[in-house]
Amino acid sequence: MMNEQARASGILPDAALDQLFRGARTHNSFHGPVSDEQLHALYELMKWGPTSSNCQPARIVFLRSAEAKERLKPALSAGNRDKTVAAPVTAILAYDLNFYEHLPRLFSHNQSARSWFEGKADTPIHALRNGTLQGAYFIIAARALGLDCGPMSGFDHAKVDAAFFPDGRVKSNFLCNLGQGDPSQTFERLPRFGFDEVCRII
């Protein structure tokens, strides 16, 4: 599968690049099962992705039960409702605004790290940025483990936060349905920018 030239260059085999990026699609219809073991494996893979000062603000709630899905339902936009209720698992990717409280342990070689964030005006931006990096690691890790994803930001954040994070320190970021996707139910692939439209080398 991996030819010698690619192996020497460190490039993953085409089949892997296809599974992670080129052939992967946002799915709208899923079947299961998705086991708890798979959800643990997903976290155990995505957790290694880098964050600023190792701050790891991401918090994840996996909704599997009908009761949990019912709590989510009022927050979903009309176009996302039925497919989300039907998915084997829906993950709420969220982030902890008070992530800095853990830095004495997570970044233990520099005990001043907490002070870089506590009480600072741009700390919510750091939480969102790093929680979102982890959200993307989640998507790619799921694909690497053979799961299909349906990420969504079309929902009422305040309703999700009230229903699942009532203490106010954790904020919802995006949702992601998980399972085995039905390729016949994906939309037509949408265009991407060309390199020269969004990149420059100087």
Add this chain to the structure above:
Amino acid sequence: MMNEQARASGILPDAALDQLFRGARTHNSFHGPVSDEQLHALYELMKWGPTSSNCQPARIVFLRSAEAKERLKPALSAGNRDKTVAAPVTAILAYDLNFYEHLPRLFSHNQSARSWFEGKADTPIHALRNGTLQGAYFIIAARALGLDCGPMSGFDHAKVDAAFFPDGRVKSNFLCNLGQGDPSQTFERLPRFGFDEVCRII
């Protein structure tokens, strides 16, 4: 390399999971070369990662020349300065606040998509969230192509924006050094949260 059980389950081979996540490290010392062809290949891979309404707000400037590195230098924190100037390439991952202008083309099946974002209070959050998802796709795509990464958010965003995005519509998000990393110059691996500390299944 990929055993039959893993192949049937859709799980990538262990060597690929190691390269992308488990064995990958944030690097501090790099050697080259990093070719323009590799930078193009990196964009052509990361571009496939999903964004909300296909909005693709990420904008990337690859700094290769000594002159470009000099323009960046005053914005770098002391701890990031020398390693960044020395890296074969430093990418500025940024995002376009006016990304919605492109939605009539990028999300052409729904010509109202632009109106979901234009002039809305939370549009900068959408730009940051989706630009950051793309930033994480960039890191993982680079690793998939055999490049090592050194992502950093320790810099003066306003100075980078003034030096590289003077028109004000594009904002810097994070920096990422690229090249072949020297494993002897990485820091000790930092701890990650356990599943039960940051995840729940309900």
